[in-house]
Amino acid sequence: MDEKELKQLLLEIRDGSLDVEQGMEQLRHLPYTDLGHTKFDLHRPLRNGFPEVIYGEGKTPEQVADIFTKLDEQNNILATRVSPEMAAHVQSVCPDVHYNAAGRTLTLIRTPVVFHEGEIAIVTAGTSDLPVAEEARVTCEMFGSHARLITDVGVAGIHRLLHNLPEIRTARVIIVVAGMEGALASVVGGLVPQPIIAVPTSVGYGAAFSGLSALLGMLTSCASGVSVVNIDNGYGAACAACKINNL
Structure with missing residues (x-):
């Protein structure tokens, strides 16, 4: 959740279009989601503007795939230092993931990226x-x-x-x-x-x-x-x- 999304949520609660329990449900996984092997920081965009990124090197393909599948509903996800073998495994369980072989990155876009000038x-x-x-x-x-x-x-x-x-x-x-x-x-x-x-x-x-x-x-x-x-x-x-x- 980024700053814009949080402001919209608070406005909806204030205006009564969203009740407190519904708001709590959206905030339930802040500040992080515990996946057992990984505690993925969902609060980071509110603190410094950028989401947490998965560093693939040193993790198993199964761990990286687990992060993607657990977070892919509403999040854009980036993983770096991803081997071809790891990429193949992640794509087998999450087909929408794109692998950049040259840059060794995996990306998943669920929300269109808003580009700044420059x-x-x-x-x-x-x-x-x-x-x-x-x-x-x-x-x-x-x-x-x-x-x-x-x-x-x-x-x-x-x-x-x-x-x-x-x-x-x-x-x-x-x-x-x-x-x-x-x-x-x-x-x-x-x-x-x-x-x-x-x-x-x-x-x-x-x-x-x-x-x-x-x-x-x-x-x-x-x-x-x-x-x-x-x-x-x-x-x-x-x-x-x-x-x-x-x-």
């Missing part, structure tokens, strides 16, 4: 960064922000970035996704005025240390206005970008 540009250094970028894109779309992917414009061929710069500059917020040394975030930060959310990825050879080099490079960026999330955290970057865009 767009988020998701810019990747290489094609290998696409899984993280797709996770960010799906999250943005689920949370009410249009997102556009601009891919494979890393610093090894800077002309590709410059060619796409007019399109990037139309966005309200920019997410930059890069592995290796993570230099793309600094370059973009020196060229545009928008807030930038940088996502280091675990893409790269040995000395990249599974994303640590990119993370440290982004944290020590000399470009102003660059914020950094954790390695491979496309979801977290999208949440930050949506909070800026959806204001």
Whole structure:
């Protein structure tokens, strides 16, 4: 239940079109639903504007399927880090679920998403960064922000970035996704005025240390206005970008 739905419920109780017992029934599962293995937070949209999201990695396919089937009547649901095997199992019991294999996400839309003005540009250094970028894109779309992917414009061929710069500059917020040394975030930060959310990825050879080099490079960026999330955290970057865009 989000703020708009709660206000409508309280107005209906006040006006007498809904009695107190009916109102209590709608609120019965707040602040969370206990599924035994998972306590799913239904109160989160009222606190911070976004619903709880299922982190699939580490859970069993049966646990994730249980969450979807128990909550799918009136909720939009997003799960991240979902393997093909987990997706197949969830879809076998909940056929309306959509699997994005590139972004490793599962989504279920029961209520149409209301989109805010403005767009988020998701810019990747290489094609290998696409899984993280797709996770960010799906999250943005689920949370009410249009997102556009601009891919494979890393610093090894800077002309590709410059060619796409007019399109990037139309966005309200920019997410930059890069592995290796993570230099793309600094370059973009020196060229545009928008807030930038940088996502280091675990893409790269040995000395990249599974994303640590990119993370440290982004944290020590000399470009102003660059914020950094954790390695491979496309979801977290999208949440930050949506909070800026959806204001």
